[in-house]
Amino acid sequence: MRIAIAIDSLAGGGAEKVMLTLAKEFTEMGHEAHFLVMIDSVAFDIPPSLPVHVCFTKEDKDFDRAFRFKFAVSRLRKKIDNIEAEFGKFDLFLSNLDKTNRLMVKTEVSPLFVVVHASVEEELIRHAKLGPFAYLNKFWAKKALNGQHLVTVSEGIANEIVRTKRIEPASIRCIYNPFEFDDITALSQQKAQEIPDSDYLIHIGRYVKQKRHDVLFQSMAKMKSQIPVVLLCHKPKKALKAAKKFGVEHRVIIPGFQLNPFPWIKNARALVLSSDFEGLPTVLIESLACGTPVVSTDCPHGPREIMSGELARFLVPRRDPNALASKLDEVLVGPPKLVEVDILAKVQAARIAQEYLALVK
Numbered sequence: 001m002r003i004a005i006a007i008d009s010l011a012g013g014g015a016e017k018v019m020l021t022l023a024k025e026f027t028e029m030g031h032e033a034h035f036l037v038m039i040d041s042v043a044f045d046i047p048p049s050l051p052v053h054v055c056f057t058k059e060d061k062d063f064d065r066a067f068r069f070k071f072a073v074s075r076l077r078k079k080i081d082n083i084e085a086e087f088g089k090f091d092l093f094l095s096n097l098d099k100t101n102r103l104m105v106k107t108e109v110s111p112l113f114v115v116v117h118a119s120v121e122e123e124l125i126r127h128a129k130l131g132p133f134a135y136l137n138k139f140w141a142k143k144a145l146n147g148q149h150l151v152t153v154s155e156g157i158a159n160e161i162v163r164t165k166r167i168e169p170a171s172i173r174c175i176y177n178p179f180e181f182d183d184i185t186a187l188s189q190q191k192a193q194e195i196p197d198s199d200y201l202i203h204i205g206r207y208v209k210q211k212r213h214d215v216l217f218q219s220m221a222k223m224k225s226q227i228p229v230v231l232l233c234h235k236p237k238k239a240l241k242a243a244k245k246f247g248v249e250h251r252v253i254i255p256g257f258q259l260n261p262f263p264w265i266k267n268a269r270a271l272v273l274s275s276d277f278e279g280l281p282t283v284l285i286e287s288l289a290c291g292t293p294v295v296s297t298d299c300p301h302g303p304r305e306i307m308s309g310e311l312a313r314f315l316v317p318r319r320d321p322n323a324l325a326s327k328l329d330e331v332l333v334g335p336p337k338l339v340e341v342d343i344l345a346k347v348q349a350a351r352i353a354q355e356y357l358a359l360v361k
Helices: 012-028 064-085 100-108 122-130 133-143 155-164 181-188 213-222 236-245 261-265 282-289 309-314 321-333 342-346 349-360
Strands: 002-007 032-037 052-054 092-096 113-115 149-152 171-174 202-205 231-232 268-271 294-297
Touching: 002 012, 002 064, 002 100, 012 092, 012 282, 012 349, 032 064, 064 100, 064 122, 092 133, 092 349, 100 113, 100 133, 113 231, 113 268, 122 133, 122 155, 149 155, 149 181, 149 261, 155 171, 171 236, 181 321, 202 261, 213 231, 213 321, 261 282, 282 294, 282 342, 294 321, 294 342, 309 349
Parallel strands: 002 032, 002 092, 032 052, 092 113, 113 149, 149 171, 202 231, 202 268, 268 294
Antiparallel strands: none
8 A cells, every 4th residue: 555644744743753653664564655744844764765755845834824725735735646646646645733634634635534643622722822813723723624534542532522522523533653662672772871870750742831841840849759850852941941940950851852762761760741631642652661660640631541550540630740749759669560561562563554554445
């Protein structure tokens, strides 16, 4: 099969990483995967076997604005037609992220499945706080999914869409994110020079409101332990400034972007997630695969599906620094046994790739 994966960019986010893993698995299975990226921004090491087609130039930076929308749809459709003329027709289109989704649903390519990576309602709540224009842009991006075939990355997202009825899809099903555990194990065993020799916790996530670094820093200030926390994030200066606000800057280590975060995860005492909302948090599964326990907010959606059984006791309410601090102290004293973690069997890349391919059978 020939599969097109459309996405805003390959600039280093969670959705981009997920789709890259999926594309690699498709090629290993003998299929042909192509990336259709809206803008030329690539942070990952892309293998030559994965063609990347840039759909808009730097001069088209406002391609998603309302006054250029029809032009952008026409431009994207023409780009897809040219790619298909060179390589052959696509058997499956997978669209990701709001900007790309709004365009892809209007190109009328088929069969098209839109992958929903995060809570629709929580994103709308967040953008309502940013003002009416931000909210309306997000609102119409979500409404564009009406009548579309949706794939959600967690059962929680699927249940939310069905329950709220804000979106009325043509179909909806959950397919978890794919993980290549052999690669994770191999990468986790590589050496990284800057890793601290002493104990530390680790937090991985872009420095954005959703990730709630402020809650993390407040919880650090309330912990009994004075263990440092490694932050793998962008905007390190802003992160450090926020840490100073809560008096924990001396316990924060920010090494900058790491192409291979797995040695950092493997050597940590625990990984912490403090987010307000997620889809299926990749870092939680990667941490468990590295043998590193996790403490996470019980946010919508994903953590509850990942942290079942004994792991569930390390879920804490959102926006509760006291509870987060308590569980971080607890995991340092009595970490859970990471034996036969249920989620790991459900998210192996080969299994997930087959589920995607089955969409068009």
